[in-house]
Amino acid sequence: MTLKKNLSQYFGYDTFKEGQEKIITAVVKGQDVLGIMPTGGGKSLCYQLPAIQLPGLTLVISPLISLMKDQVDALGEMGIPATFLNSSLDDVSYQKRLEKIRDNQYKLLYIAPERLCAPAFVDLVQQLEVSMVAVDEAHCISQWGHDFRPHYREIPDFISNISPRPVVAAYTATATVKVIQEIKVLLALQDPVESIIGFDRPNLLYQVVKTGDKLGYVKNTISHQFPEQSGIIYCATRKTVESVTEKLKSLGFLAGSYHGGMSPEAREQNQQDFINDRLHIMVATNAFGMGINKPDVRFIIHYNMPQNMEAYYQEAGRGGRDGEPSHCTILYSPADIVKQKQLIQLNQTSPERERLLFENLQYLVDYCHTNDCLRKSILQYFGESADYQRCGNCGNCLDQSEMVDITLDAQKILSCIYRMKNRFGLNMVISVLRGSKNKKVLEMGFDQLSTYGLMQAQSAESLREIIMTLVAKGYIVVTADEYPVLKLTPAASGILKGSETVFHKKHLLNIKAAKTKTPDKAKSLIDCDEALFEELRTLRRSIAQEKGLPPYVIFPDATLKEMAAYFPRSQAEFLKINGVGQTRYDHYGEVFIEAITDFAQNNPIAIRPRLEAEADPLETRIRQKDREERITKTPSWELSYDLFKQGLTVSDIAKQRELTENTVLSHLIRCDQEGKAIDWSDFVDVEKEVEIINAIGTVGLEALRPIKEALPATCSYADIKIVIHKNDLR
């Protein structure tokens, strides 16, 4: 019972996530555990909650320095005393912390593996009552994984010096059978209680996009689906990272880079800016991510092909740790495969390892070309079976388009490659098939081939798509020579002879049409008031800035969404929101309740029904009174107007009142409608106004977004609204 009480009191949750209760109960009883849970599964709680219950100190061994600080901050916010020791501390603060630890002031101590065997620390630990040692990212002990940390091997020795032996708990998200076995043996777990939650991450939408215009895709996706949201774009090389970052920046996005060639300070700065929402997009090589605990990453785009399925699962897995929907997209191009193959060859490992690497890469290539469920394909890789054919939430399951027979097209392409003697790359083959007058085509005499101009009517994109499909299906190989060359495989003869057929998704063959389709904005699991959610995010950001903490440490997105769905306006209501414990309520309850109440007064609101018992009648009466009291106050829009009259700009008012500029603007528009004097001429300059009116003339007034898209990035939604209002266009 106290477990549940503490879960609610400190963490603000009423129920456990899958697997948590089993682990936590076992630990509290003194049994070793091994918790294998996917990212976002809630591993931290599996040692944080027992830490509160157990009498002594809980040591958390983690390789992730930035994660330690975040978690310690977050625990502080929940009223749980915790600290960390790692290389980021100077000598004086290190000593001070040791003092406080000796003085039993903490329930949790996070420590980097390198520190474990420092004599001063070993000494200290022997004087303490250590109830539990939690090993986070336990797969780091295995040489088989990609995150091997030699110091993890010292953990068993370290533990053997603590008397009495504490409970040992190991947690990881990545674990193939081999790695699980190694963790158990190398950590010397004693008859551990195991909890293995599968690899599935249902909130991640996996998709593969084949586009000749990667940057255009990225730009469209971010601005339509994920405006102002956090995302990571993984690129294969430092050079690509830099060029993509520059391009995104020049388009007005808040993007930054992260790769091994940057100075540690510059990298750290960008990482901090990303964590604190000062940068929305992190463009990075795979050097970025280990230890990024940011829970609200809404999209992960692989600008280039990842190395293999395991790396992809890890990298994509950094999206949506908070359980909210996130999109994981691979932008596929055959050239990337060639690059990966070259990299494998360059590395010159043993022939056995090289074969394994090629096999792993091939799995990913097949993933990119399959028409089957992508989630299933990922789960199968990890040896997990799915009890469905289609998950309904991946690119392929959502795309139910018609399949067409492309055997004839395939024959034309294969015979063209054959006639070009298996010696040319993708673009050259396409040029010949489309009858290009390109100098090289003519020089080589390819205009004399019977296949020259045979597919003139088809777009280059469509031909590229078919060729890539033939590559994935094994009829063509792309060789990793000096430059990528298309060659027929023996399997191609089946198609050429007409004994085999090939099918393909119809709409992908008309790439142009498919590209103009704008996908919907990613939908949240909780249906909430988006405008209020945005306001609460702004409020959270300003509090976070003031306290020097990442915003999600204040409240996770899911918690803000609940607030924006249920409009809690009393302490009791607020405490019912998932993720609000007593300490967080004490810190932030009032300001958030005020923002919500304010919003509710100024906007028509619809409170979403919650599936639980109604609030008790006394509570309802208090709420009623509360509301009446507030209604007699000056309406919010008038407060904004008063400030405006005092000469403050919209942005100043927004800052002062902790509202968004949009809200302030709607306040002013409302006052204008009520007959209060407002001179709109100062708001938008004349040139901009003309541009906006012209854009409206072209795309109409039905929705703001098309207008915004028709304009340069310097025109904001606010500008458009003002011009519409000022000119009485609606």
Ligand code: ADP
């Ligand atoms: P992991 O370390 O496994 O990736 P975290 O410990 O970061 O996962 O937890 C992921 C998210 O789930 C966090 O936002 C956390 O607050 C939330 N969470 C954890 N336990 C619960 C619970 N019992 N109920 C609701 N949310 C939870």
Ligand code: ZN
């Ligand atoms: Zn699917």
